[in-house]
Amino acid sequence: MSTVTYTVPAIHCGHCTHTIEMEVGELQGVQSVKADQASKKVEITFDAPASEEKIKALLAEIDYPVDGLIAL
Numbered sequence: 001m002s003t004v005t006y007t008v009p010a011i012h013c014g015h016c017t018h019t020i021e022m023e024v025g026e027l028q029g030v031q032s033v034k035a036d037q038a039s040k041k042v043e044i045t046f047d048a049p050a051s052e053e054k055i056k057a058l059l060a061e062i063d064y065p066v067d068g069l070i071a072l
């Protein structure tokens, strides 16, 4: 199990955090998703078959690209 925190600059309201939590939460292997509006950060806990590549690709696909990896 891995936990990553990404900064997602495109987060600007509660709708954004909701969308991210719904979409990323649907990825197979993702255990939990917490998106925070104030800090524009998304914390994701996942297991295989999910991977950082897949999570970042999905976030880019739904127009919330990741800015940088904060912590592993």
Ligand SMILES: [Cu+2]
Pocket (backbone or CB within 6 Å): 011, 012, 013, 014, 015, 016, 017
């Ligand atoms: Cu929004």
